[in-house]
Amino acid sequence: MKFSSKIEKCSLSPMRKFAAIAERADERGLNIFRLNIGQPDLPTPHTFFDRLQSFHQPVLSYSPSNGLPEYLDAVCHYYHGLGVDLSRGDLLGTTGGSEALQMALSAILDEGDEIVIPEPFYPNYATMTNLTGARVHPLTTSPEEGYRYAVRERVEACINEHTRAIMITNPGNPTGCVLSREELKLMLDIAKEHELFIICDEVYREFVYNGERLMSALQFEGYEENVIVIDSVSKRFSACGARVGALISRNREFLSHCLKWSQMRLSSPTVDQLAAASLYSFTKAYFDEMREEYRARRDTMIRGLRRIRGVICDEPQGAFYVMAALPVDDAEKFQEWLLTEFDDHGDTLMFAAGGPFYATPGKGINEVRMAYVLEKEKLERAMEVLAIAIEQYNSREK
């Protein structure tokens, strides 16, 4: 039987690649610090579950394809707090940020088209792009320069007659890189000058640590035709399993094409949208507290990493990941060794190996992404274990 050439180009998730080997390590009684998946451990605010419980309609019917009005209004209200005026018609409710990305890419990209994405990037971007028949044109960055990319000449060198869009993650996954106001404006300017869409994945917006103001591409005027924002309650409210996101743009023609996708899949989950709407009643204090917790975790992880000779990493300013080059030959081999041949007093760890975060073959082989989604004490111990493991791994090889 023949399969689509597009799906053949896609891969399974690198974050889940070692799941089976890890399961066997679990069975052997190992304690694994799982830093491979961006699943926050903070409790989901109780208001979410309260809203689930107070759902008393007799029929669980489809919600409107463009999103439940209560949820759309809650998102508009949240953006109002950021100084961004939105109305219901400026957004679509989506089944997670993931679906918002799929919708946006489907509406824009054709066979043979290109989308510029700074690498390393979230690997699912490549899967989503492949499924449209287009390809990712990577804008390569490096750990030595803190993975920064907002330099006009470098961005423009990636743009050609096939380019239809630029995609940025801000704050960055996996890099934690946060664009300054000037850098973000530069990216928007480049998109506008070249008549490109700029897709801004801002799901980590509340996770910014160095006292900068929160920044959304929607706060800039004059880019209404170009800017597409991806949003989600998953990380912001520790509600990944709700699958509630949003696709936001003031380009009404773009949104009307995306509405075809919305109608095609009928609706997003009804009760999750209602419950997600209730989350947006949270105030600044909630985000401040969460941010402090993650900042402390970041500091713990970075402190641990800086004690290991040969590690290259900048302090990430946002999201909840550290991308780092490790002094090992190959992060995937190292990961396998960590799960099959190593332990320190019963402890070992998992990360996401760096290679699949790059579109350029051979890049990122010795890099890893680690999510600081565990308590500080666990992160501290995980970094100790990492230090011991690197030493053993490298002496074993000599």
Next chain:
Amino acid sequence: MKFSSKIEKCSLSPMRKFAAIAERADERGLNIFRLNIGQPDLPTPHTFFDRLQSFHQPVLSYSPSNGLPEYLDAVCHYYHGLGVDLSRGDLLGTTGGSEALQMALSAILDEGDEIVIPEPFYPNYATMTNLTGARVHPLTTSPEEGYRYAVRERVEACINEHTRAIMITNPGNPTGCVLSREELKLMLDIAKEHELFIICDEVYREFVYNGERLMSALQFEGYEENVIVIDSVSKRFSACGARVGALISRNREFLSHCLKWSQMRLSSPTVDQLAAASLYSFTKAYFDEMREEYRARRDTMIRGLRRIRGVICDEPQGAFYVMAALPVDDAEKFQEWLLTEFDDHGDTLMFAAGGPFYATPGKGINEVRMAYVLEKEKLERAMEVLAIAIEQYNSREK
């Protein structure tokens, strides 16, 4: 700004086309019998909401990409009751049957490929197919022959070197057509002989009225490589807003490609899968009662339609739709007139106009799909209103 040629080929949902005009009619105080959308009115079983309320994990985390084990096991158990042995590895949990369809088509179809679908068909099939770059090759049927299509010569006449799959809806939406055991086997044989996938959308499986045994393509042996089944809790348990479905196939290579899509969107909604699993504790008595209710509704609608001169329709044997040719020039014009110029004692009605259910241009212009998802008394009155409306509409034109 340039959009994807694929999305440009797609249309907004014909079922939702008259929503704005209907809203204005609502505002004028009209009572509209809404027969345009397949949203059952029966209460969702309470066990669903009970399970939502008993969710007590502190973090609402992603569920596994391939589906929550509890839900997968519940589906396997349900199929076991149909005499079909399935294990977790034979299916993926999906965000509604809609996502299962998207996944299957994405995994199979390339630019320039064709999929054979008997027409009239569910219009979202065309949107999903267009987004892959492939095209629908319609196998045309007609109201005069009860929309039946399972005839070897007619099916094979649609197969060429571009064909990759056949898609059938059984019981049929919009036609209510149910394949006999022999007809279903014939369709499977044709798929196998031509090395094609056969995608069987069986979401209306429990809605079969003429005493036939429930039939699934999975009950036939020898077609393991070819058969893909689409399933959902939406119609079966009146739980459309849960967005919980399944993609089932014994072709492991096919499922492994689809798992890439599953991982790309991370997970389906977690609490909805848990609650959906609880629905499968329902027994035959639940389905029997539901079926009796819909059978009575079908009979009411058909009785009403047979009183109208010039209507062509067969008694549908399954699902909850009647597809009928009306003695009007154009069902869309008639629909608009019904909402803007007509009422009978304050009543009017909506249906889905037939044209968009066909891929062949010009077909189905005077046909309509009506969902019998209202109580019998309402359906009876709706058919009276339709009779009066047709007469007024046609004399108005003379």
